[in-house]
Amino acid sequence: MQFAALISDTYRSLKSRGLYWVMLWMSIVLGVIYASLGCNETGWYLFFGVLKFPSSFLHAGTEWEKSLLMTTLDGLLDYWMLTWALVMAMFSASTVFPDSMRQGAIDLVLSKPVSRFKVFFAKYCGAMMFVAVQALVLAGICFLSLFLRLQILYWPVFWVVGLAVLIFSFIFCFNVLMGVLTGNSMAALLLTMLFWSCLWLVQKVHAASDPRIFNQSLRNAEQQDLKSMTSSVEMVHKVTSQTLFYLPHTQETADLFRRFTRAATPHTFQQILEGNRQPGIAPIPVYERSILDVITSGLVFQGILLGLAYWRFARRDF
Amino acid sequence: MDAAIHLHSVSKTYRTGVKALRGLAMQVGQGEIFGLLGPNGAGKSTLVRILLRLVHATECRGTMLGQPIGHVETLRRVGYLPEHVQYAPHLTPLDLIDLAGRLTGVPSAVRIKRGKQLLEAVGMERWRNDRLATFSKGMKQRVGLAQALINDPDIVFLDEPTDGVDPVGRKDIRTLMLDLRSRGKTVFVNSHLLGELEMVCDRVAILCRGQVVKEGKISDLTRQQARYTVVVEGDFLLQEGLVTLAMSLGGSVALNPEHSHTVITIPSGRPQVVQPLIDEIRKLGAVIESVTPARQTLEELFLDVVLTGGQKNAHQPQPEAQLTQF
Numbered sequence: 001m002q003f004a005a006l007i008s009d010t011y012r013s014l015k016s017r018g019l020y021w022v023m024l025w026m027s028i029v030l031g032v033i034y035a036s037l038g039c040n041e042t043g044w045y046l047f048f049g050v051l052k053f054p055s056s057f058l059h060a061g062t063e064w065e066k067s068l069l070m071t072t073l074d075g076l077l078d079y080w081m082l083t084w085a086l087v088m089a090m091f092s093a094s095t096v097f098p099d100s101m102r103q104g105a106i107d108l109v110l111s112k113p114v115s116r117f118k119v120f121f122a123k124y125c126g127a128m129m130f131v132a133v134q135a136l137v138l139a140g141i142c143f144l145s146l147f148l149r150l151q152i153l154y155w156p157v158f159w160v161v162g163l164a165v166l167i168f169s170f171i172f173c174f175n176v177l178m179g180v181l182t183g184n185s186m187a188a189l190l191l192t193m194l195f196w197s198c199l200w201l202v203q204k205v206h207a208a209s210d211p212r213i214f215n216q217s218l219r220n221a222e223q224q225d226l227k228s229m230t231s232s233v234e235m236v237h238k239v240t241s242q243t244l245f246y247l248p249h250t251q252e253t254a255d256l257f258r259r260f261t262r263a264a265t266p267h268t269f270q271q272i273l274e275g276n277r278q279p280g281i282a283p284i285p286v287y288e289r290s291i292l293d294v295i296t297s298g299l300v301f302q303g304i305l306l307g308l309a310y311w312r313f314a315r316r317d318f
Numbered sequence: 319m320d321a322a323i324h325l326h327s328v329s330k331t332y333r334t335g336v337k338a339l340r341g342l343a344m345q346v347g348q349g350e351i352f353g354l355l356g357p358n359g360a361g362k363s364t365l366v367r368i369l370l371r372l373v374h375a376t377e378c379r380g381t382m383l384g385q386p387i388g389h390v391e392t393l394r395r396v397g398y399l400p401e402h403v404q405y406a407p408h409l410t411p412l413d414l415i416d417l418a419g420r421l422t423g424v425p426s427a428v429r430i431k432r433g434k435q436l437l438e439a440v441g442m443e444r445w446r447n448d449r450l451a452t453f454s455k456g457m458k459q460r461v462g463l464a465q466a467l468i469n470d471p472d473i474v475f476l477d478e479p480t481d482g483v484d485p486v487g488r489k490d491i492r493t494l495m496l497d498l499r500s501r502g503k504t505v506f507v508n509s510h511l512l513g514e515l516e517m518v519c520d521r522v523a524i525l526c527r528g529q530v531v532k533e534g535k536i537s538d539l540t541r542q543q544a545r546y547t548v549v550v551e552g553d554f555l556l557q558e559g560l561v562t563l564a565m566s567l568g569g570s571v572a573l574n575p576e577h578s579h580t581v582i583t584i585p586s587g588r589p590q591v592v593q594p595l596i597d598e599i600r601k602l603g604a605v606i607e608s609v610t611p612a613r614q615t616l617e618e619l620f621l622d623v624v625l626t627g628g629q630k631n632a633h634q635p636q637p638e639a640q641l642t643q644f
Contacts (some may be wrong), residue, residue, distance in 0.1 A: 005420035009406070051348030104404035106463070108414075111370040111400075111475075113393040254407035317332070317373040 001112045003122050010096060010126025011133075019092045023134055031141030032280075034076055038149055038160045039065040064275070065160055067267045073142055073143040074258060075269065079182055081135050081255040086168050087135065088198075093127040093172060097179035106318045116314045127172055128165050135164040157261050163253060170248035170298045171196050172304040180309045180316075196250075203251040206240035209233045225276045226291070248298035249289065256291060322504040323369070324475050325380035325387075328362050330373065330528075338364040340528040346521075348472075351495055351505040353515040355585040356525030356618075357624050363401065365525070366475050370398055383472055391582040395468035401477035401508075403458055407451035411442055412462045414450065415468050422469035429468065436464035441490050455482030463491060465489050476605055480514055492518050516616040524623045532623050536616060543589025543614035543622075550597060552581040562597050567591060579607065587611065603609045605617070 014020055039062070043055035058064045070281045100106060109119055139158050146154045156260060174195050179188035211234060267276070289297075323346040330339040337359045346352045356362045367373040371388055378387045385392040405414060412433055419429035437443045440460035450458060459482055466474055476495075478490045492565075497519050508572050509515055515522065516536060523533040532539060555573055556562055558583075564571050569584040586591055592609065599606055 001420050005417055009417055012408055013406045016406075030390040099406075102404050105403040105406070107367075107370070107372055107400035108403070108405075108418065109421065110372050111393065111424070112418065113390050114421055115390060121374070235585050267594065301508065315374070318367070 003113075003118055006109070006114070006119060006122030007126045007129060010053075010123050010241070011129050013099075014092050014096070014130045017092050017095075019088060020130070023088050023092075024137060027081070027085065029132055029140040030076060030080055033149070034142055035145035036073060037069065037145075039068065044068060055273075058272065064069075064272055066150055067272050068269075069146060070261070071267060071269050071272060073146070073157065073228050074261060076142070077157075077257060078254060080104070080162050081138055081160055082167060082257065085134060085138075086131065086164060087173070087196075089168060090171060090175065090192060091129050091189065093130060093168075094179065094213075095184060095185040096123050097176050098183050098185040099184055100186055101180070101313075101318070102154060103318060110313075110318060117310065120310050120313050122141070125174065128169060129170045132161055132165050135161040154218050156261050159209060159257055163257050166295065166298065167250050167253050169191050169255070169302055170290075171199075172252055173302040173309070177305045177309040178301050180312045184278050198248055199250060202243055202247070203249065205236060205242055205318065209237035209240065211237065231275065245297070246301070248301045252294045253298060256294060261293065320348045321345050321381070322350075323380070323382050323506070327377060327379045328365065328368060328375055328387075329377040330361070330368060332375045338528055339368075339375075340456060342525070342529055344523050344530050344533055346473075346504060348504055349499060349502045350520040351499050351507065351518050353519035353522040353619055354506065354508045354525065354620075355510075355512065355515070355522055360525040361528040362525055363477065365506055366398075366477060366506070370396070370475065392470060395472040397469060397471035397474040399459070399462045399466040399474075399476045399479055399542065401481070403462045405450040405461075407449060409450050410447050410448050411450065411464065413429040413435055414461060415465050417466040419468040424469050432468060432470070433464070436467050437461075439490070439494055440464045441487065456484055456487055459483050460487060460491070463494065467494075467498075473506060474595075475506045475508070478510065479507065480509065480511055499506055511622065512615075512620055514578065522616070524620060526624060532619070540614045540616065541587055545612050546584045546586065546589075546592045546609045546615075547608075547612055548582040548584070548592065548599070549607045549610075550582070550599055551578070552579045552580065552609055553577055554599075554602065554604060557602060559600065560595075560598055563595055567595065569595075575606045578612060587613065610639060 033047070034068060037046055038044065038048075039058060039060040040049075041059055043053050044065075045052045058068065069311050073287050100109070104273040110116065136158075139160050146152060146157070172193060175188050178191045179185065182188055182191075211230070270276075323344075325342060325344050327624065328339050328342040329337075331337050342361070354362050354365070364373055366542050367388060368375045368378060368602065369382060370393070371390075373388070380387050382389075383395055398606070409417070415433040415436065416429055419433065421642050424432070434443065434446070440463050441466065442460050444459065444562065445453070450461065453461070459479060463476070463479060479491050479495075483491060492514070495507070498505050499520075507515060508521065519536055521533070521535050522539070523530045525531070530599050551575060555571060561571050564582050564584065568587070569581050569582055571580060573579070575579055582595065586592070589611070596606065597608065
């Protein structure tokens with residue numbers, strides 16, 4: 001009863017903030033826009049037929065219709081739910097620990113027969129629940145849309161809920177540590193955003209410096225230039241690789257959704273519009289790490305940071 | 319006296335090196351209203367927070383409700399109203415009470431019923447569904463008191479319970495405290511409003527620099543400082559017999575500012591002690607304007623203890639008017 005009460009209190013506290021509803025409404029609006037996408041006998045349309053785009057091959061009942069819906073779904077969930085919605089969620093959730101640790105607020109909870117571990121863990125889970133609910137709403141709308149359009153029960157869409165929670169937790173653990181150390185939600189948020197930006201940058205540099213991708217993009221360069229550039233890029237790749245060994249792989253975790261649903265999304269949006277049947281996404285497996293490695297490294301990072309944060313929380317005098 | 323709280327030695331040294339409590343020892347009886355007094359920084363809040371596990375003690379030997387301090391399950395029988403209570407803005411009084419009840423393991427049906435009764439008792443029934451964020455400080459205190467009592471605790475810790483509360487609300491809170499005592503509950507009050515404490519407390523302890531410097535029943539503590547003031551018409555400052563007698567009783571003789579009355583103060587609360595003095599005044603044919611028994615107030619006791627750092631036990635009575643000391 002205590003644990004449920006604490007989780008529900010944290011969730012309600014997040015729900016009472018305006019940003020919760022902004023996020024939820026944006027998810028609903030995007031979900032509805034996705035639901036409004038479809039094909040008929042003459043082409044494809046948006047907003048339930050308000051905007052029509054004639055096509056010679058993209059018709060209702062064709063393989064292209066499925067590709068259109070699946071690829072759009074992939075983009076929507078990746079760019080919105082696994083990226084920007086999580087940034088917004090961080091703005092809301094960064095207040096959870098600093099606010100609840102204020103004198104006069106923490107007293108009401110810790111003076112009750114409840115362990116500090118339970119309080120800490122419940123607050124953390126409450127923030128995860130916040131993200132899970134948001135992702136579930138969007139996934140639910142998308143699932144329903146696919147069922148109505150294609151008459152398929154596409155269960156893998158719900159992977160996004162787990163992945164959103166996972167990615168959020170990788171970053172939120174840093175926020176919790178900063179919140180517990182500083183006791184200030186604004187400081188914790190700014191430091192988290194700085195960390196997230198650096199992490200994003202390192203991952204981008206790491207991905208761009210991947211020899212398989214880099215060499216492909218420099219096919220036409222002079223042999224001499226290519227040699228010297230390749231060695232520098234390899235060095236950068238090595239450094240970022242070593243750095244990322246200790247950090248969570250948020251980008252690769254987000255990519256897991258694509259890995260789980262790759263069979264359903266063989267084409268890019270551009271290819272669908274052009275009627276190009278060549279497989280578009282991930283023609284060769286460019287993923288360096290296994291799924292287990294991607295998840296485990298993030299969980300280990302999270303475990304260490306949460307352990308430090310809890311250690312401070314448990315020893316602190318309120 | 320059955321002890322609800324029995325502390326043998328409690329010490330707390332903060333990481334900054336500040337010694338908040340230095341081997342504090344005290345006892346709080348079951349079914350009494352106990353007041354904890356002390357100047358700012360004396361360690362009152364630290365002590366309460368140690369008892370409630372909010373602060374880790376450097377040393378803590380003692381029991382609360384028969385269990386070692388820090389025993390989690392004991393807190394099921396404890397209620398607490400913090401000093402600067404801060405509520406989440408989304409909560410209503412009923413939400414807050416429900417949360418407090420759930421955390422202390424109160425069954426749902428009891429929470430609902432008792433929650434309404436408590437809000438009524440603290441005069442907040444009308445606002446039970448309003449957001450706490452819109453409440454004044456006094457209203458928040460009342461709601462805080464209600465949440466502290468949802469588990470029908472055996473000990474209630476109240477940190478400045480009447481702070482910001484209007485006179486009617488204060489009376490309600492006093493009534494509630496007396497009601498708790500009548501039901502055998504222990505009330506531990508930490509307040510700066512000494513007049514309020516004097517009205518309800520059975521016993522008090524005065525903390526100074528992390529130690530208890532006075533502890534006992536208010537009546538006993540202030541009786542030690544009782545005195546008689548005899549005011550006589552005219553100037554008798556040079557009456558040797560009278561002055562010698564007053565001084566032999568440990569008193570003092572002085573004139574009021576207008577030099578129209580002689581004021582004799584005897585540091586004793588026993589009327590028998592004053593009789594020879596009255597006989598002597600009568601012999602002089604002087605007119606006795608008043609013989610006033612006076613007991614030290616809790617505030618006077620507090621100030622005396624705090625200003626002397628708890629070193630002085632006996633209070634040296636001072637005449638109330640500005641006097642020329644003999």
